[in-house]
Amino acid sequence: MALAGAAVQKAVYDRLRLAPTLIALVGSDKVYDAVPPGVAAPYIAIGDDVDVESNDDLLDEHGTSQTMTLHVWTETHRGRLAAKQVLSVLHDILCTDLPLVIEGWQVLGTVFEGAGVAQEEDGLTYHGVFRLRVRAQEMRAGYE
Numbered sequence: 001m002a003l004a005g006a007a008v009q010k011a012v013y014d015r016l017r018l019a020p021t022l023i024a025l026v027g028s029d030k031v032y033d034a035v036p037p038g039v040a041a042p043y044i045a046i047g048d049d050v051d052v053e054s055n056d057d058l059l060d061e062h063g064t065s066q067t068m069t070l071h072v073w074t075e076t077h078r079g080r081l082a083a084k085q086v087l088s089v090l091h092d093i094l095c096t097d098l099p100l101v102i103e104g105w106q107v108l109g110t111v112f113e114g115a116g117v118a119q120e121e122d123g124l125t126y127h128g129v130f131r132l133r134v135r136a137q138e139m140r141a142g143y144e
Contacts, residue, residue: 004105004136005051008066009033011102012094012132016044019093025086041073041125042086054135063137067113072128080117083128087115090130105136 016022016031022044023030030043047069054063070090074082094100095112113131120127 002064002104002138003051004064004066004102004134004138005049007102007105008051008068008100008134008136009046009049011100012068012070013046015093015100016090019089021089022086022093025082025089041075042078042082043073044086044090045071045073047071047129063108063135066134066136068132068134070130070132072117072126072130074126074128076119076124076126080119080126083117083126087117087128087130091115094132100134102134102136104139106139108135108137110134 013031013033017029026042026044030039031046032039032043033046035043035045049066049068051064051066054065072083072086072090074086091112095110100107100110111133113133115128115130117126117128119125
């Protein structure tokens, strides 16, 4: 069984960096895998993920479940609402808009697992966390 982690991350990254509603909130080119030093909030960072073989009846031996965490950073002068607005847009883009297209994989479902916002100890930023699970099946020759 192949792991979908890299393919899922690429699909999520591509979807987010081109989403006009997200660009309106955080600006263009503000989605990162590795955040460069000195980047000012707001921005989104791709966080930890877990890729496991799925034992779901809908999947055969090529199924996988990929859980991904996205981190949202906003400035406190904009309040918690700014981070919550970004989290809401992430939900719309990844869970309710068009399904993700992942090269080499058939996406069987995208599940929102939760989100939250907390003020950082520095008192200057809010940190939003968004968790997403993508269920996919590897496409094989002759599989449609």
